[in-house]
Amino acid sequence: TQLLxxxxxxxxxxxxxxxxxxxxxxxxxxxxxxxxxxxxxGPVLLVTVVTGGEVKKLKRLxxxxxxxxxDSSLHITAAQPGDTGLYLCAGxxxxxxxxxxxxxxxxxxxxxxx
Amino acid sequence: DTGVSQNPRHKITKRGQNVTFRCDPISExxxxxxxxxxxxxxxxxxxxxQNEAQLEKSxxxxxxFSAERPKGSFSTLEIQRTEQGDSAMYLCASSFSAPLSxxxxxxxxxxxxxxx
Numbered sequence: 001t002q003l004l005x006x007x008x009x010x011x012x013x014x015x016x017x018x019x020x021x022x023x024x025x026x027x028x029x030x031x032x033x034x035x036x037x038x039x040x041x042g043p044v045l046l047v048t049v050v051t052g053g054e055v056k057k058l059k060r061l062x063x064x065x066x067x068x069x070x071d072s073s074l075h076i077t078a079a080q081p082g083d084t085g086l087y088l089c090a091g092x093x094x095x096x097x098x099x100x101x102x103x104x105x106x107x108x109x110x111x112x113x114x
Numbered sequence: 115d116t117g118v119s120q121n122p123r124h125k126i127t128k129r130g131q132n133v134t135f136r137c138d139p140i141s142e143x144x145x146x147x148x149x150x151x152x153x154x155x156x157x158x159x160x161x162x163x164q165n166e167a168q169l170e171k172s173x174x175x176x177x178x179f180s181a182e183r184p185k186g187s188f189s190t191l192e193i194q195r196t197e198q199g200d201s202a203m204y205l206c207a208s209s210f211s212a213p214l215s216x217x218x219x220x221x222x223x224x225x226x227x228x229x230x
Contacts (some may be wrong), residue, residue, distance in 0.1 A: 006156075033218065033219070035221075040203075040224075040226070041223050041224065042118075042120075042205050042207075042221040042222050042223045042224045043157070043205070043221045044221070045218060045219075045220060045221075048218050088156050088157075090156070090157075092219075100145055100147075100162070100209055100211065100219065101147070101159050101162060101170065102147075102149075102157070102159065102207075102219055103159070104156030104157050104158070105156055106155055106156050107154070107155065107156045109154075
């Protein structure tokens with residue numbers, strides 16, 4: 001069974017601070033996705049990373065996929081109250097009937113205080 | 115809006131009753147997934163379809179749960195004889211089956227189930 005360990009589980013910071021969320025596994029994933037979820041809503045895709053070592057930027061968010069495709073990080077610069085939410089990492093496996101099935105981390109609840 | 119659509123969004127039911135949720139995926143997508151999420155946790159995989167074929171079922175999907183996708187388009191998830199432990203958000207998602215593209219999966223807004 002593939003597992004994704006996400007840390008920290010809770011993060012409470014002031015507006016303007018930087019933060020990093022980590023997603024680690026002992027297994028290799030063919031791709032990794034980051035989602036943001038608001039209470040009562042479904043997860044909304046932020047980014048998909050596919051290549052080991054890949055870095056993608058989305059405004060103040062920077063996503064990195066580890067060289068070995070076992071880990072990933074999400075860095076937010078100058079956090080704003082609108083960044084508040086549940087951040088989820090999820091990996092997909094290649095091959096076989098499990099292809100495309102997402103394995104989720106337990107999530108990081110981010111609160112950004114004005 | 116051409117995203118994944120789920121209904122009902124909220125359902126409150128008495129223990130022992132049956133409930134059914136419907137999912138309409140993004141129209142071009144041939145893969146459809148069901149996940150379950152409880153408060154404070156990440157979603158857990160339940161089952162998925164490629165076209166009308168159900169290709170994988172999680173151990174979480176007990177005999178009381180059944181999912182169908184009769185024409186390879188919309189899907190239904192039925193829970194029979196509901197229990198309080200079934201209370202959760204049921205998420206539907208869809209994607210292309212594209213082995214080399216990273217297989218981006220898009221989620222619906224979820225259907226909240228409360229069993230009282």
